[in-house]
Amino acid sequence: MTNQSISQKTGLPKASGRICWQSPANIALVKYWGKYPLQIPMNPSLSFVLKESVVKICMDYLIDPGSPFQLVSFLLNGQVNAVFKSRIQKYLESLVPFFPFLQHAQLHIDSESSFPHSAGIASSAAAFSALALCICSIEETIGREAADGDEFLRKASFISRLGSGSACRSLYDGMVLWGKTDLQAGSSDDFAIRLGESKVHRSFLNIKDSVLIVNSDRKKVSSSAGHALMHHHPYREQRKEQASANLKKLLNALEKGDMSLFGKVIENEALSLHSLMMSSNPGYILMHPNTIRLLEKIRDFRTETGIQAYFTLDAGPNIHLLYSEADATHVIPFIKDELAGLCQNGRWIDDGMGPGPQKPEAGG
Ligand code: DP6
Numbered sequence: 001m002t003n004q005s006i007s008q009k010t011g012l013p014k015a016s017g018r019i020c021w022q023s024p025a026n027i028a029l030v031k032y033w034g035k036y037p038l039q040i041p042m043n044p045s046l047s048f049v050l051k052e053s054v055v056k057i058c059m060d061y062l063i064d065p066g067s068p069f070q071l072v073s074f075l076l077n078g079q080v081n082a083v084f085k086s087r088i089q090k091y092l093e094s095l096v097p098f099f100p101f102l103q104h105a106q107l108h109i110d111s112e113s114s115f116p117h118s119a120g121i122a123s124s125a126a127a128f129s130a131l132a133l134c135i136c137s138i139e140e141t142i143g144r145e146a147a148d149g150d151e152f153l154r155k156a157s158f159i160s161r162l163g164s165g166s167a168c169r170s171l172y173d174g175m176v177l178w179g180k181t182d183l184q185a186g187s188s189d190d191f192a193i194r195l196g197e198s199k200v201h202r203s204f205l206n207i208k209d210s211v212l213i214v215n216s217d218r219k220k221v222s223s224s225a226g227h228a229l230m231h232h233h234p235y236r237e238q239r240k241e242q243a244s245a246n247l248k249k250l251l252n253a254l255e256k257g258d259m260s261l262f263g264k265v266i267e268n269e270a271l272s273l274h275s276l277m278m279s280s281n282p283g284y285i286l287m288h289p290n291t292i293r294l295l296e297k298i299r300d301f302r303t304e305t306g307i308q309a310y311f312t313l314d315a316g317p318n319i320h321l322l323y324s325e326a327d328a329t330h331v332i333p334f335i336k337d338e339l340a341g342l343c344q345n346g347r348w349i350d351d352g353m354g355p356g357p358q359k360p361e362a363g364g
Helices: 082-094 100-104 124-141 149-163 165-169 223-229 236-256 259-278 289-305 325-342
Strands: 002-006 013-030 045-063 070-076 105-113 175-178 192-194 208-212 310-313 319-323 348-352
Touching (some): 013 124, 013 236, 045 124, 045 236, 082 105, 124 165, 149 165, 165 175
Antiparallel strands (some): 013 045, 045 105, 045 175
């Protein structure tokens, strides 16, 4: 619903309405680790979005040329959240150069997260991409010529990145690449792109991701602090080379449908990410004892059964177990019988590759 009129005094549109977007979290296969100012990544990364782990944001807006910007309210799952409100306020203020209408916007934001309460899964990529989509939709609604679909998503990806780097990869379904690389035409440090269908073998479509919740406490060291430690890291240059080499192998595996190479690369990326944390100065450990136990069990299961299930890790203790949909009948009983017991309160989430952001009706 939108109401719009032109202010006689300034010629700017006065408009009000409500926009909603739902956007997913993503899991990186080649990790973004280390960044320059304005979330320019030190290396290219590649990920896919999840189906169940999503954030829905509804934004009520009033654009009044006579009033300054104000984030009037921010609710997370129906509750006031002062910490998030202040982070989002700063983020929206930083977007004024790209969206001048924000200078005169009064916003009420309702955010709902599907992430199980304190599951220890980062929701910032889902939240910032949903916010970015709402802002781009408002811009389109209040009169700028409608962008074509590609341009709209590129801009949303660009401004998502300014909120949280990995958020720029949450805008697309399929496999998504962020970061300039000679390996892919059209790639950019500024926004993510979706790999074309011919570049991803059908065996990777609908890939499953079972998230094993080892610990849901707040992380001792944030990703932002971890990225910062890469500036003076003794292996910084080697990491950039390694990420590019792993990306090359992964692109090859995705195109050929080579699950075994896929698995080698993603496990190497996960273990390298945590090794980089341990060898930072100061070093730190985000894995828990049960993370290691689970990783060993996953490798043993693979050796014993030949079933191709591989792990990756975010910057935390929880494990993403990836396998093809066809193997779910073997992997799910293995999770229930052997892995769930090592998860916090037996918790794991049955997730997988999702369809990307959705625009629900603005009523709810
Ligand atoms: C380990 O995107 O959360 O998940 O840009 O500071 O918001 P900021 O960092 P963030 O870092 C994600 C790091 C990672 C790897 C990845 O998703 O590529």
